[in-house]
Amino acid sequence: MSGNSLSSKLYQSACEIIPGGVNSPVRAFRNVDSSPFFVRAAKGCRLWDVDGNELIDYVGTWGPAILGHAPIPVIEAVSEAAKRGVSFGTPNPFEIEIARLIVDWVPSVEKIRMVNSGTEATMSAIRLARGFTGRDKVIKFEGCYHGHVDSLLVAAGSGALTHGEPDSAGVPHAFATQTITLPFNDPERVEQAFAAGGDDIAAVILEPIPANAGLFFPRDGYLEFLRDITARHGSLLIFDEVMTGFRVAKGGAQELYGVMPDLTAMGKVIGGGLPVGAFGGRADIMDQLAPDGPVYQAGTLSGNPLAMAAGLAQLHEMEKQRGWQRLEEIGTMFESGVREAMAQAGCDYTFHRVGSMFCLFFSGEEVFNLDDAKAAAQGGAFKAFFHHCLKSGVFLAPSPYETGFLCMAHAEEDIARTIGVIGEALAASRR
Ligand SMILES: *Cc1c(COP(=O)(O)O)cnc(C)c1O
Secondary structure: OOOOOHHHHHHHHHHHHOHHHOOOHHHHOHHHOOOOOOEEEEEEOEEEEOOOOEEEEOOHHHOOOOOOEOOHHHHHHHHHHHHOOOOOOOOOHHHHHHHHHHHHHOOOOOEEEEEOOHHHHHHHHHHHHHHHHOOOEEEEEOOOOOOOOHHHOOOOOHHHHHOOOOOOOOOOHHHHOOEEEEOOOOHHHHHHHHHHHHHHEEEEEEOOOOOOOOOOOOOOOHHHHHHHHHHHOOOEEEEEOOOOOOOOOOOHHHHHHOOOOOEEEEOHHHHOOOOOEEEEEOHHHHOOEOOOOOEOOOOOOOOOHHHHHHHHHHHHHHHHOOHHHHHHHHHHHHHHHHHHHHHHHOOOOEEEEEOOEEEEEOOOOOOOOHHHHHHHOOOOHHHHHHHHHHHOOEEOOOOOOOOEEOOOOOOHHHHHHHHHHHHHHHHHHOO
């Protein structure tokens, strides 16, 4: 932002009292050598900043805004619920309604518990897997981000990657030693890890479609392989579907690939923009949770009526509008436009998309793991591209390691305008 804009003044004040001026690091725009704009309002696929700039948004509040911003059904549901009380601390009927919906929609989930963020969901799923198996070690994959859980902040993606701090200070060494980190899409390494100490491995956790180090896909048979090897060793398979859940399909990546994990972490879309996460899976495992079982897990605001009402309204609206089918149409339109723009600008780059999620790698090489994604992010092309888009009214995530999101509110005209801007930006970034 330019030095005398209202956003830059607000950012200066924020920095005096909030570390880095932000409540989540990737918002600081450090990876694009800039500072953030402050948003005054958002509606549909648009954001308006405090300086009056209008932007077409492809960040979608980092995933939750699948209908677009401020969708009327969600606003109405939240307002109605609020009139009856914003939090009770005792059970409310919305909790059963959303639990029923999740159990019906997500193939592997028999029981579900609500929490307040994706981080809480993965943290709780890991604790439950350890409690259930009586084992301590966890396998995770390079570039898979599971929130800022101590033992999972090893070679993590998203903000941890952007900031070049894959291992956070403050995570005890003893915790990190309980985490085995392997490259994604490499079955041999998983086999070796299980051969070396399979009896100690409580769980394998992964994003079935990794989307926090760019966006890449499991090779054919990889998810099935992980399903099989964990089952053979009595370890649990945990899908972190915080990003992909209710996004790539009604039942998430597990529906798309037809692979059933033991436990699933959810978040983002499920909360309709309010702070919600959830974890669920096999009933015999979930029954190990307190108060029935010995694994403690709790939350003052878990199952909050406003949050449940917002999530339910968003999910019902998606179903009513056959949203996933529509997002595939929008995604197809967007992809063909981007590919055409690349061809015209003479850029032989790698473009990945699944449904409404997409990522452009600034290299022609294939991307199947974190190392590939890092190699593609070398060189400054992304920064120039990002700033050109932003100046022209298109807001993409301010990091080459993030996934872009289309939403139900992206109309054909918005896509067409965006493709025009992307074409110019690609040409400009090559100069
Ligand atoms: C965003 C994300 C998380 C963390 O969720 P928060 O709500 O930010 O704590 C965990 N896993 C994945 C795959 C995510 O994309």
